[in-house]
Amino acid sequence: MSEPVKLEVTDLVKHFPVRAGLLQRQVGAVRAVDGVSFKLRRGETLGVVGESGCGKSTVGRTVMKLLEPSAGRIVLGKADITSLGRQAMWPHRRNIQMVFQDPFSSLNPRMSAGDIVGEPIRNFGLAKGSEREQQVAALFDRVGLRPEAMRKYPHEFSGGQRQRLGIAKALAVNPEVIVADEPVSALDVSVQAQVLNLMIDLQEELRLAYLFISHDLAVMRHISHRIAVMYLGRIVELAPKEALFEQPLHPYTEALLSAAPVPNPRIKKQRIILQGDVPSPSKPPSGCHFHTRCPYAIARCKTEDPKLREIRPGHFAACIRREPGETQPALAPAQH
Amino acid sequence: MNAVTDQLAPPILEVEDLRTHFFTRDGVVRAVNGVSFSLRPGETLGIVGESGCGKSVTALSILRLIPRDLGRVVGGSIRFEGRELTGLDEQEMRGLRGHRISMIFQEPMTSLNPVLTIGLQIAENVQRHLGLSKKAAWDRAVEMLSLVKIADPHRRVHEYPHQLSGGMRQRVMIAMALSCDPQILIADEPTTALDVTIQAQILDLMLELKEKLGTAIIMITHDLGVVAETCQQVIVMYAGRKVEEAPVEELFDRPMHPYTRGLMAAVPRLDGRLEGGVRPRLQEIPGIVPSLTAPLPGCPFEPRCAFSTEQCARHMPPLERRGAAHDAACFEVDRVLEKSLV
Numbered sequence: 274m275s276e277p278v279k280l281e282v283t284d285l286v287k288h289f290p291v292r293a294g295l296l297q298r299q300v301g302a303v304r305a306v307d308g309v310s311f312k313l314r315r316g317e318t319l320g321v322v323g324e325s326g327c328g329k330s331t332v333g334r335t336v337m338k339l340l341e342p343s344a345g346r347i348v349l350g351k352a353d354i355t356s357l358g359r360q361a362m363w364p365h366r367r368n369i370q371m372v373f374q375d376p377f378s379s380l381n382p383r384m385s386a387g388d389i390v391g392e393p394i395r396n397f398g399l400a401k402g403s404e405r406e407q408q409v410a411a412l413f414d415r416v417g418l419r420p421e422a423m424r425k426y427p428h429e430f431s432g433g434q435r436q437r438l439g440i441a442k443a444l445a446v447n448p449e450v451i452v453a454d455e456p457v458s459a460l461d462v463s464v465q466a467q468v469l470n471l472m473i474d475l476q477e478e479l480r481l482a483y484l485f486i487s488h489d490l491a492v493m494r495h496i497s498h499r500i501a502v503m504y505l506g507r508i509v510e511l512a513p514k515e516a517l518f519e520q521p522l523h524p525y526t527e528a529l530l531s532a533a534p535v536p537n538p539r540i541k542k543q544r545i546i547l548q549g550d551v552p553s554p555s556k557p558p559s560g561c562h563f564h565t566r567c568p569y570a571i572a573r574c575k576t577e578d579p580k581l582r583e584i585r586p587g588h589f590a591a592c593i594r595r596e597p598g599e600t601q602p603a604l605a606p607a608q609h
Numbered sequence: 610m611n612a613v614t615d616q617l618a619p620p621i622l623e624v625e626d627l628r629t630h631f632f633t634r635d636g637v638v639r640a641v642n643g644v645s646f647s648l649r650p651g652e653t654l655g656i657v658g659e660s661g662c663g664k665s666v667t668a669l670s671i672l673r674l675i676p677r678d679l680g681r682v683v684g685g686s687i688r689f690e691g692r693e694l695t696g697l698d699e700q701e702m703r704g705l706r707g708h709r710i711s712m713i714f715q716e717p718m719t720s721l722n723p724v725l726t727i728g729l730q731i732a733e734n735v736q737r738h739l740g741l742s743k744k745a746a747w748d749r750a751v752e753m754l755s756l757v758k759i760a761d762p763h764r765r766v767h768e769y770p771h772q773l774s775g776g777m778r779q780r781v782m783i784a785m786a787l788s789c790d791p792q793i794l795i796a797d798e799p800t801t802a803l804d805v806t807i808q809a810q811i812l813d814l815m816l817e818l819k820e821k822l823g824t825a826i827i828m829i830t831h832d833l834g835v836v837a838e839t840c841q842q843v844i845v846m847y848a849g850r851k852v853e854e855a856p857v858e859e860l861f862d863r864p865m866h867p868y869t870r871g872l873m874a875a876v877p878r879l880d881g882r883l884e885g886g887v888r889p890r891l892q893e894i895p896g897i898v899p900s901l902t903a904p905l906p907g908c909p910f911e912p913r914c915a916f917s918t919e920q921c922a923r924h925m926p927p928l929e930r931r932g933a934a935h936d937a938a939c940f941e942v943d944r945v946l947e948k949s950l951v
Contacts, residue, residue: 465875467895490879495891535878537880538861544809550777550807
């Protein structure tokens, strides 16, 4: 029995035009998201991980319809929201809410915490007066904030408390899907643990679906059920987290995992140090976007676009050197 | 351990009872409140802690880079190669900074001049400190760029900081910092702003250069992973104080201070087993860091500590030797050690 799909994204593309010259003609495009597909089910956390510029935040903003998709399809619940305008999108916003990295910049400094959390309830006309107040109080309790905090203003809260406030605000309209973009990256580790635990508790209680965007592999490994690894606008690997961490199939995932420092001085990891920097997403390399830095690249990688294929059950990778059904653990380095 | 570190050599840097205060409208912020440590030639010393613990202010105090109108070192001593730095005038400090002791920061753009080529910036530094000719200084700049593995250094030396990627800028910073063969390199969160694959490149480079040049490093970070992979000796700071110090393996094997243990248990792990779909709870450290303007009479960690007693609330635990080369500031070390690590 699998849970119903709450968010389905198919071949999502988001290009940003690059303009130049006196007439601001379009001279190119940054392909921030270049054909991304995934499904997110009720009660599930899908982690999206990658380095700066890989397009992970753009995916989040596009499914939130804060950015208009250039192509592809976004289905929220049962509704196709791909081409809905601002007005038409409004009723659907109840079902998808966002939690940001820096809660401070997303909270109105002139509003009390209680009003901030109550605002979406008012906007959607869900409750009035004392009923609304009760709902807000229940939300404060749910995210671990004291009721007195309702009268405080955002600057009076610590970073971790502000993130609790951001989560309470997102939950106010009972959404089914939460897009969380680096929600714990700005927090110190002791506070980060509090917020991660809270998010897991809420998910289990309310069966929320999380699209959890982060660059932090350890956080990802902790909170996600499945993980999508992005590189230059594309998903290069998508798998249940156990499979991804224990047997990564894509060379980029392998390098990423080997690069992360482990807090244990007795583990001396065999590091794969990638050469060079991530190429610009306005001029991605031909063929496999990763071939310029890949230790296993062969001639075909320069010309052939690798498709995301199911190599093992539920474990997808976009690498032409992997074949569906194969069990070979490691790739042989390319001969140069 | 490391071949370059000489355990018997006298320390090149000795910091004793350092106190740095900031004077704000809300009162005196005791950012660093009596910190002592020493650094040996060729050693990598980690200073770890969360925001506001005083780790960066400690580093800035050593180089006297605290903005004068905000705060200053109000007590303690800083001896570099036996010479007291706190009494030096600004002129003499300038001769040390970037020459004998240099520093790199989290964001390289804060220390690179955007309107000068990177070659000129490195050359200027060596001209000033080493008195090299213009030509020799320029050659040195190219040599330093190739030392930090910037491809095509003869061309790159003419480029401006904005033409470089984040990782390359950090390499340029390291090249500049090492251009005068310093005895000490202070690195303040040098890889925090970088992506993980670039972080791996930079840490690798720093360790390789340390071996090659014998520079001692003070690595300031919030990341226990970075500490474990790069440091030999580690200081844990909390609320302006040193709460624990030990060699790296000893610290991770037998953390003695409840705060150190809390930090270790709070980070999600990349090692360890994954049990089908189960997400174990992370151990939280309840509450938040105390205010530095109104210090508590007792241990600053007491309000958040699972081991606290009445004594802890009333008296500040002194930093004491608790094992081979292992110091901790906690009255309850014996009870802490009885509890196994998770």
